[in-house]
Amino acid sequence: MAFRAAVITFPGSNCDRDMAVAIEEVSGTAPIRVWHGDAHLPDDLDFIALPGGFSYGDYLRSGAMAANSPIMQSVKRRAEKGVPVLGVCNGFQVLTEAGLLPGALMRNASQNFICRTVSLRVDNDQSRFTSGYEAGQTIHIPVAHHDGNYYADDETLDRIEGEGRVAFRYVENCNGSRRDIAGVLNAQGNVLGMMPHPERAIDPAHGGTDGITLFESALQALVSA
């Protein structure tokens, strides 16, 4: 069965091709490429990916402009209908700015751009994106960001933790994120935002393949649905 995925490209996205390659490698089907100015998403999508990069040059705030682009209205509606949406790095920033995920991503506490492979602990192994991992497992995924410092107020953090909505945490906090949070799910569990780049860890030549499981989990969730 074909996996019908879409990768959205904003002006300034730069991981859209990597994302498309990762989805094709794992699912066997090339995703549909969608431009930010398109008013509508293709019908019957199984998966939507918002890639990393610097959409709109990070003007105003990272992800702020993209969150208000025409295509995001369609993404919001699909997300509400339960279509899985994965936002990586800038995609995560766009999802928080669009209100699809709680919190915000601020400048790294160190003020520095961080580009390296980090260790993550899998917190939730029940979601449709993480079911192939085991809770407590340590995986290695690259990060590359300047604004990855996850912030939400205590009440929100308590709530998302209580609901099992933290997907991944940094083993060593690299950017100042509150409670070491690296990836967050929405209440329905069909939207995941994460700063680390699973699409950059799908081939041994990348230095690791721990990202494959995330895409496989998403595919598996669809097959078993």
Added chain:
Amino acid sequence: MKIRVHVSLKPGVLDPQGRAVHHALEGLGFDGVDDVRIGRLVELDVADSTTDEALNEMCEKLLANTVIENYRIEKVG
């Protein structure tokens, strides 16, 4: 009508930029700086008929991220 929107981080939200600048000021020998917070100033030139409600909406929807930021609208004239 000229409008200034002052966007600032909410109290309690750590400001790494402000902290770095604070540190730099101390490094330059300026004593007695208790805290530095960095915000953003957005200047708008809008039609005189623009309502307060519309200005608020601009701030809520785009100019500020109310998860982490407060905003203050100043009418300059």
